Amino acid sequence: MQRIVRSIRALLKILGTVFGVACANATAPVPQAPNTEPPGGVDNSVTPPGGPVLTYRYGAKFEPPIGRVVHGLGQWMEYNTKYAALLPTAHQPASELSFTPIADSVRPWNPSQILAGLQAMDARGRIPLMNLSLYAGQPTQAELATMSDKLFGVDDEIANGTKWDSRLQDFANVLKAYKKPVMLRIGGEFNGWWNGYHPYDFPKAYRKIAAMIRATGASNVAFVWCY
Numbered sequence: 001m002q003r004i005v006r007s008i009r010a011l012l013k014i015l016g017t018v019f020g021v022a023c024a025n026a027t028a029p030v031p032q033a034p035n036t037e038p039p040g041g042v043d044n045s046v047t048p049p050g051g052p053v054l055t056y057r058y059g060a061k062f063e064p065p066i067g068r069v070v071h072g073l074g075q076w077m078e079y080n081t082k083y084a085a086l087l088p089t090a091h092q093p094a095s096e097l098s099f100t101p102i103a104d105s106v107r108p109w110n111p112s113q114i115l116a117g118l119q120a121m122d123a124r125g126r127i128p129l130m131n132l133s134l135y136a137g138q139p140t141q142a143e144l145a146t147m148s149d150k151l152f153g154v155d156d157e158i159a160n161g162t163k164w165d166s167r168l169q170d171f172a173n174v175l176k177a178y179k180k181p182v183m184l185r186i187g188g189e190f191n192g193w194w195n196g197y198h199p200y201d202f203p204k205a206y207r208k209i210a211a212m213i214r215a216t217g218a219s220n221v222a223f224v225w226c227y
Helices: 002-024 077-085 111-123 141-148 155-160 165-178 201-216
Strands: 097-102 127-133 184-185 219-225
Touching: 002 127, 097 219, 111 127, 111 165, 141 165, 165 184, 184 201
Parallel strands: 097 127, 127 184, 184 219
Antiparallel strands: none
């Protein structure tokens, strides 16, 4: 028994020595400065009249230049108003979020109302950040727990059928009619339980919607992949 105890102690001592050396030799990662070089060495810089040189990492539509972000607001008007009132004029939000459920069965489908909402954001001096929600309604977590099918979104119906195509075309027409920049989240927060999207059908639905909007000629839309 004593021999076993001595063997275990010897083994622990060896392990302690090995791991102690490994930890002692390990060096903490040195923080790296953010990469400010354009990809592939491509010159994506722009010099506005009378302004500094602006460089863009990806060259994507409505992408802010390196070192800047799009300062935006959420969808709650009450809190947006209070927040904006606290900020100086030079630091007002550049965008504002809104949600449009494509399968809303409670409120009537009203394309002109969607367009009016975009125009109201523009009047407030903000770029619309729209979320096209691919569901009919969102259950609470308690309700979701009682549902046998947790994937309640209509992204599968969009991907594999034409049931919602008429509304999707209306939506594309609204975006084109607006003419000004729009950042569009198609099924934003797609991995959230509160959306209930289907893992294999969601990408198909996303591509279908993007293709429909492009085919309409709405070149004023930037597509946002939002998880």
